[in-house]
Amino acid sequence: MTRRVTSGTPEPRPALTRDRVVRAAVDLIERDGTRALSMRAVAAELGVAVMSLYNHVPNKAALLEGVAEHVVAGMDLTGDPAEHWTDRARALARAFRKTAHDYPRCMTIVLTHKVDGTVGLRMAESAFAIAHDAGFDAPTAVRITRALMAYTLGAQLRDAGMAEVLDRHPDGLFAARELDPTRFPNVLAAGDELARSDPEGDFEFGLDLLLGAVDALPRQVT
Amino acid sequence: MTRRVTSGTPEPRPALTRDRVVRAAVDLIERDGTRALSMRAVAAELGVAVMSLYNHVPNKAALLEGVAEHVVAGMDLTGDPAEHWTDRARALARAFRKTAHDYPRCMTIVLTHKVDGTVGLRMAESAFAIAHDAGFDAPTAVRITRALMAYTLGAQLRDAGMAEVLDRHPDGLFAARELDPTRFPNVLAAGDELARSDPEGDFEFGLDLLLGAVDALPRQVT
DNA sequence: GGGCGGTTACGTACGATGTACGTCCGGCGT
């Protein structure tokens, strides 16, 4: 069926590679959703037999892990050390948000599978460097980094869930449901204010609060 | 094989119910992990044929949804309105953390499947009531609520990932890996400080920062 | 009491999925 590569005849098949497998998985996830990711689908995407994938990826879990790593590896974490540290932290968070915007479906993989490992290490390194340059001692810098990451991760998780729900019920969130006014007086009072969707604004609001509070913390005695 | 309930013979089978199905799923998840949850396993847990479950649950996704709802429904969200609003918010966040501690594996289901819907509504209602009582106008209260929920969710997500990684590599996080000192100078400098695991302390640290910052915000003109 | 319709438990069966295993082939070292 499929011919092999021979020296004389240039083949359009560019040799299977772990990177190509991962990349195909990323494309497939972004196009058809995570639910549609199967080894067979990835193989079809590459025009390859299913079992050939296992020469480059031990199993599906590892493939997911590879997807997560690939996505975070694409983040631009470089910042200007001359800027105020809060601006550097903001830039870091926004870099995360940018790739979350570029790879929305893969990002949920990242959130659920790989808060740890080499993935988190890249972000942790950058964040920790910033906190350290800001003058905090190591224990405080660790806590600061963790708080900022928690907030950033959580905001992303919320936005992802919100987006998923929005395209499942294109009309407002509360149009379909009947809310018991005695159990939910405040959300009903808030009304369409809760339905308003401004993920970036919401994110920046909380980020400003958090960064402001951190910046007001006492520094290490030097 | 299995006899039916007849009026004369009292059977130990207490009638299949959606609630019993969901409860069995919760137990199974907490005992054997989310990976082990299958319709067949749930049926076996209840001593029931597989297809009988579908009389009470339309499909597996709905069962997961039921699990999430069950877990959040068990949260004690009652607070003392007389307390300072920041303490009420703290109590709310701690209530979430408590059920996260009681149902660690189910909580990841909640995080990934149900940030929205009735689940979130209960927390949103309580949180929004607190923010409203604190004197903020509706738009600000919404943003405050979202920021606090983002932080809480993110912290929980991080802790879950951390816990999972810790029991996969019982020895330290960095013992196994070789870290490139040129790429990760700061995390290496931090050393075992990063390996320290104090989820509650970390969580309270960030929560205090966030709540303090929010409390310093200007209130609605009344 | 005796059908009887609706509800619920059940068994069978099918398509899809992850992957273990054996085979085969092309290029490279000797």
Add this chain to the structure above:
DNA sequence: ACGCCGGACGTACATCGTACGTAACCGCCC
């Protein structure tokens, strides 16, 4: 020249979710 080894492939199987048809049981009306 020849063996060998890594990678591509096909087959096969266990397991999954669930569509469908069947049968047992309930309460009800005559």
